[in-house]
Amino acid sequence: MGQAPPGASYNTNGEGLPLIAGAGDFKNRHLSPKKHTTSPQRICIAGDIILSIRASIGEKVIADAQYCLGRGVAGLRAKKVLDSQYLWHWLTSSERDLSARGRGATFLQVNKSDIDSLQLPLPPLDEQRRIAAILDQADAIRTKRRQQLNPLGELPGSLFWSNFSANYPIVRLEEVGTVQGGLQISRARAANPIEVPYLRVANVQRSNLDLSEIKLLRATDREITRTRLIAGDLLFVEGHASQFEVGRVSLWNGELRECVHQNHLIRFRASRRRLEPRFAEIWFNTQRGATHFRRAARTTSGLHTISATTVKSAPLPLPPIEIQRAFVERVEHINAQRSRVEAALACDDELFASLQSRAFKGEL
Structure with missing residues (x-):
């Protein structure tokens, strides 16, 4: 957290009743009051710091009006010997320390004693x-x-x-290249003759390859020939818990001399005379380009998945x-x-x- 924001200019309901601020009201450091109350128990005023003490421990906002504090937050008001902006920055620096004191089975939370136990340096005002x-x-x-x-x-x-x-014109990917599935990971692979590096979902980010950890599998010569990656191949993520990540794609530039891919990645190899692979990667990682995969994805047990057919039918604008x-x-x-x-x-x-x-x- 950085400098205290000016607030979102929320007002009371017209009857002078304060708004409730809760632990879920910290998105973008602005309050999102959900209801009013006629019997407030804990009141903060404009200028107070509202601190999350549950789940997102340490997140905070500056109150811009009078609020009744709900569960999961605490109000901090600087006394005359303490500058409120100094307090804001000190809370930022103490966020990790406060979060480490969290306790709870369902979600972590701290209490007033945990906050009071933090040591605040207090130079002159x-x-x-x-x-x-x-x-x-x-x-x-x-x-x-x-x-x-x-x-x-x-x-x-x-x-x-x-x-x-x-x-x-809009073309389907299968019109400008070929699509190939990957190798399934199983214990039966231990009997195969050749050990080779392979890419998995964790390696393929959006327009970026994370090669910090490359795993190995055992395969046959025929399997390696079929799934070997060459510079210019595109790799689409076949399944993900998030519907916004299924179908994300990254370009392989030959980072390893020999590498294959598992079945949770779908490979597309472009006809280079008609399609520049980086052009396709840019398109399918835009919000509009990714819409095809989000609409076509099937959901099973919380996992969103696409198929090779989905990749083949993906639409793409095709200039010269x-x-x-x-x-x-x-x-x-x-x-x-x-x-x-x-x-x-x-x-x-x-x-x-x-x-x-x-x-x-x-x-x-």
Whole structure:
């Protein structure tokens, strides 16, 4: 959590009755009051810090009006010797410590004693305000940097739809390449002669391969020939607990000399004369491009799944190959900008954490 937000400007119900704030009201650091009460038990006023003490322990908002506090939250009001913004930043730095005190079988929660037991450094009020101002400024830089990331992330999808949705024919993937299922993992594989690396669902993120852990399986020479990956192959996730992740796709660029894929990944190999694989990857990872898989997915025991037939029938706008490649270059430029912003944000976060640590050790 960073600098205290200004609040969402919620009001009472017109009868002077306070709104209830509960533990579920911390999305985007804004309150979402759900009902009113005529017999409030615990009241906070504008400027108080409302702290989550259940499940999302340590999340917090600034009250912008009078609220009755429901279960799962606690109200903190700074006394005259304590600057409220200093208190906000100290709570941010203490979030992990407070969360570690959580207890409970269904969900973790802390109580008033856990909060009271935390040690709050208390320099003179002017010093508190100086420290809070430094942390406010550092956090404002981080906030602006994060605001740059969202447009950069959404831009490829917006560009794709505006450029290609109505101007070019729509084809099915099976018209511009081939689809192949993967190898099933079982104990019977122990008898096979060849050990080979394979990709699984955890390795295939959205437009990104996580190769930090590569597992091995045993296969026959025929199986390896059938499922061997080559640079330019696309891998679609066949099943996922989230309907928004089924069908996510990433491009294989030949990162390993020899690699196959399991059956929970569906491979697509493009005809390179007609389709640039990176172009297809960008499209199917946009919100519109992924809609086909979400609609076609079947749900069994909480798992959303697609089939090779679903991948074959996936629709794709198909401009000439030269236009596809030019678009890919444009997206790569955008992604390079995004990477630079992410690197700068990581430095900002590191600086803020350092300042925060020094602030409450009396070293700032």
